[in-house]
Amino acid sequence: DTAVSQTPKYLVTQMGNDKSIKCEQNLGHDTMYWYKQDSKKFLKIMFSYNNKELIINETVPNRFSPKSPDKAHLNLHINSLELGDSAVYFCASSQDSLAGTYEQYFGPGTRLTVT
Amino acid sequence: SQQGEEDPQALSIQEGENATMNCSYKTSINNLQWYRQNSGRGLVHLILIRSNEREKHSGRLRVTLDTSKKSSSLLITASRAADTASYFCATLRADDYKLSFGAGTTVTVRA
Numbered sequence: 141d142t143a144v145s146q147t148p149k150y151l152v153t154q155m156g157n158d159k160s161i162k163c164e165q166n167l168g169h170d171t172m173y174w175y176k177q178d179s180k181k182f183l184k185i186m187f188s189y190n191n192k193e194l195i196i197n198e199t200v201p202n203r204f205s206p207k208s209p210d211k212a213h214l215n216l217h218i219n220s221l222e223l224g225d226s227a228v229y230f231c232a233s234s235q236d237s238l239a240g241t242y243e244q245y246f247g248p249g250t251r252l253t254v255t
Numbered sequence: 256s257q258q259g260e261e262d263p264q265a266l267s268i269q270e271g272e273n274a275t276m277n278c279s280y281k282t283s284i285n286n287l288q289w290y291r292q293n294s295g296r297g298l299v300h301l302i303l304i305r306s307n308e309r310e311k312h313s314g315r316l317r318v319t320l321d322t323s324k325k326s327s328s329l330l331i332t333a334s335r336a337a338d339t340a341s342y343f344c345a346t347l348r349a350d351d352y353k354l355s356f357g358a359g360t361t362v363t364v365r366a
Binding site for chain 2: 144175180181182183184185196230232242243244245246247248249
């Protein structure tokens with residue numbers, strides 16, 4: 141059974157396009173996250189939602205907009221894609237409402253390439 | 256900003272040897288976690304150590320935490336080829352409860 145799943149796994153698109161990445165977890169967790177991992181493997185948190193409410197919103201361009209239709213789903217929409225958005229995006233979830241007190245479960249990642 | 260820094264950046268060892276990697280961080284933490292990432296995959300949680308703990312074991316893994324030095328170490332004993340991966344430390348900051356990752360240590364275990 142897949143715990144945290146993301147679609148698509150690979151996404152190649154041109155500058156200026158708008159794209160979405162979907163994430164679903166079947167662990168019954170309350171909190172979900174989006175991370176960006178750059179080419180140097182540095183992993184940085186972007187957003188965190190707890191029970192559909194935004195609790196962490198790091199300094200990311202407002203071209204990035206997360207949406208949580210229910211606590212099992214957290215999607216990431218990116219407008220006007222730029223070359224610098226190329227990275228691997230990971231979704232994760234955790235059990236607790238105080239984000240990070242427990243371990244996080246990661247999805248397999250979405251490799252976004254902007255040309 | 257980046258909280259944790261792993262050392263070394265890369266490590267190559269022979270199967271059966273032990274692998275040790277270190278993590279240093281800057282601010283007060285609630286807990287520190289270690290994750291493994293195999294090439295092209297997501298991160299997998301290995302072990303969590305709370306700020307009031309000094310040492311923790313899980314199978315072939317041993318983690319230490321020294322809050323006075325703001326540092327942690329991960330020891331993998333009797334390494335196997337399957338341990339080849341990148342290892343990340345992540346600190347849960349006490350002030351804002353954000354999990355902050357280092358850049359990782361890439362471990363290669365040679366058969």
